[in-house]
Amino acid sequence: MIKIENLSKTFSGKSVLDNIxxxxxxxxxxxxxxxxxxxKSVLLKHLIGLxxxxxxxxxxxxxxxxxxxxxxxxxxxxxxxxxxxxxALYDFMNVAENxxxxxxxxxxxxxxxxxxxxxxxLEIVDLKGIEKVYPSELSGGMRKRVALARAIILDxxxxxxxxxxxxxxxxxxxxISDLIHDASRKLNCTTVITSHDIRNSFRIADxxxxxxxxxxxxxxxxxxxxxxxxxxxxDFLMN
Amino acid sequence: MITNLGRxxxxxxxxxxxxxxxxxxxxEVLKQMYAQGLQSVIIIMMTSxxxxxxxxxxxxxxxxxxGAKEYISHLxxxxxxxxxxxxxxxxxxxxxxxxxITAELGTMNVNDQLLATRTMGVDxxxxxxxxxxxxxxxxxxxxTVISEMVGIAGGYMVGVGEAHIPGPFYINQTxxxxxxxxxxxxxxxxxxxxxxxxxxxCYQGFTTxxxxxxxxxxxxxxxxxxxxxxxxxxxxxxxxxxxxxx
Numbered sequence: 395m396i397k398i399e400n401l402s403k404t405f406s407g408k409s410v411l412d413n414i415x416x417x418x419x420x421x422x423x424x425x426x427x428x429x430x431x432x433x434k435s436v437l438l439k440h441l442i443g444l445x446x447x448x449x450x451x452x453x454x455x456x457x458x459x460x461x462x463x464x465x466x467x468x469x470x471x472x473x474x475x476x477x478x479x480x481x482a483l484y485d486f487m488n489v490a491e492n493x494x495x496x497x498x499x500x501x502x503x504x505x506x507x508x509x510x511x512x513x514x515x516l517e518i519v520d521l522k523g524i525e526k527v528y529p530s531e532l533s534g535g536m537r538k539r540v541a542l543a544r545a546i547i548l549d550x551x552x553x554x555x556x557x558x559x560x561x562x563x564x565x566x567x568x569x570i571s572d573l574i575h576d577a578s579r580k581l582n583c584t585t586v587i588t589s590h591d592i593r594n595s596f597r598i599a600d601x602x603x604x605x606x607x608x609x610x611x612x613x614x615x616x617x618x619x620x621x622x623x624x625x626x627x628x629d630f631l632m633n
Numbered sequence: 634m635i636t637n638l639g640r641x642x643x644x645x646x647x648x649x650x651x652x653x654x655x656x657x658x659x660x661e662v663l664k665q666m667y668a669q670g671l672q673s674v675i676i677i678m679m680t681s682x683x684x685x686x687x688x689x690x691x692x693x694x695x696x697x698x699x700g701a702k703e704y705i706s707h708l709x710x711x712x713x714x715x716x717x718x719x720x721x722x723x724x725x726x727x728x729x730x731x732x733x734i735t736a737e738l739g740t741m742n743v744n745d746q747l748l749a750t751r752t753m754g755v756d757x758x759x760x761x762x763x764x765x766x767x768x769x770x771x772x773x774x775x776x777t778v779i780s781e782m783v784g785i786a787g788g789y790m791v792g793v794g795e796a797h798i799p800g801p802f803y804i805n806q807t808x809x810x811x812x813x814x815x816x817x818x819x820x821x822x823x824x825x826x827x828x829x830x831x832x833x834x835c836y837q838g839f840t841t842x843x844x845x846x847x848x849x850x851x852x853x854x855x856x857x858x859x860x861x862x863x864x865x866x867x868x869x870x871x872x873x874x875x876x877x878x879x
């Protein structure tokens with residue numbers, strides 16, 4: 395479903411992604427783990443076409459998105475959900491308007507059906523009855539859940555989540571991880587999550603990729619990674 | 634500097650392409666018109682009234698020396714309609730509505746909301762910039778006309794109250810003084826200024842970086858650039874209009 399080939403990116407002479415090769419199967423939940431500044435978010439931004447690589451290709455449904463124009467990318471992105479680290483909800487819209495935005499843009503549903511869908515998805519993310527509340531009045535965890543609702547409202551088959559648990563307490567981190575997991579399974583979404591939250595990553599991931607210095611150091615299931623003899627992998631998982 | 638100017642011109646080209654070929658969100662345009670117009674109208678009226686009063690007071694002193702105080706109305710009307718009205722209104726508009734545009738877009742930029750728009754398959758220029766520019770284009774000329782009328786009313790107060798010119802005579806002289814060419818030479822400028830303000834302020838908002846400090850910095854920059862561009866372009870426009878139109 396998603397295939398990354400020889401992907402490299404340099405910023406001001408510093409290599410951020412160094413010859414990344416990765417294949418993500420349909421319906422798989424993949425977590426990209428790593429320390430801050432190892433290129434996880436940059437990788438995610440390449441996957442949705444917000445950044446162009448210096449070299450390499452990214453195939454989504456057999457289409458190389460690195461060669462597409464912004465106009466073509468906009469069309470592809472309308473079928474992908476993207477959850478930003480801080481939610482990136484529109485300040486000038488209330489919760490219902492934020493969630494309904496992709497529906498207004500990409501579907502022909504009536505206002506009544508859209509309102510119904512918004513209510514349903516708010517129930518799924520356990521935020522019933524906050525339709526009229528503005529993002530500035532929400533806590534960090536609530537904002538992330540609203541942002542997740544907005545990311546999955548179109549029933550997209552691909553979901554990218556950038557550090558969904560950062561800045562949250564352990565309970566909220568677990569809740570949002572479970573929500574992402576459940577939503578991905580329900581929609582049969584191919585999901586890529588970047589994180590440095592080891593415990594929750596192993597709980598929800600089918601496969602974990604560990605990045606270090608712009609490269610993939612190790613990948614596999616929890617037990618496979620725990621058996622690794624690589625000093626960085628051992629050190630990272632220990633801490 | 635040259636790179637930045639090139640990028641800003643490309644940005645303007647993108648906006649124009651969207652206005653001509655893209656989708657216009659009328660609802661958003663109306664929302665922006667309401668916000669920009671309502672925010673600026675009171676301060677513009679206050680400034681215009683003060684300008685009209687001062688013009689008439691100073692005009693009265695000068696004209697009285699030549700025994701021509703009846704011509705205060707000409708002085709006030711022509712100064713406001715041809716020059717001061719459009720320029721003052723544009724300067725105040727850029728300080729209020731322009732700063733608001735940059736601060737809004739800048740905050741959205743540093744909070745990833747512009748990126749989020751792109752990830753949802755929507756072009757942020759079409760969704761956020763075009764409505765703001767179109768609102769500027771439609772609101773500023775209206776504000777200019779309001780400003781001119783209020784300024785003339787200020788002149789009327791001094792003319793009638795201080796210089797003891799009969800009210801109907803003052804109004805009659807004002808109507809006689811303003812010809813089509815006087816009105817439209819100023820009115821055209823306001824359309825030009827509106828595009829300039831919209832372009833500069835949206836571009837600064839779109840390129841904002843550096844968190845909340847960056848928002849402040851880029852907003853100040855947007856207002857400063859708008860002021861400079863308005864004053865410089867006004868000189869050029871005045872010369873062109875006087876050369877071709879008189």
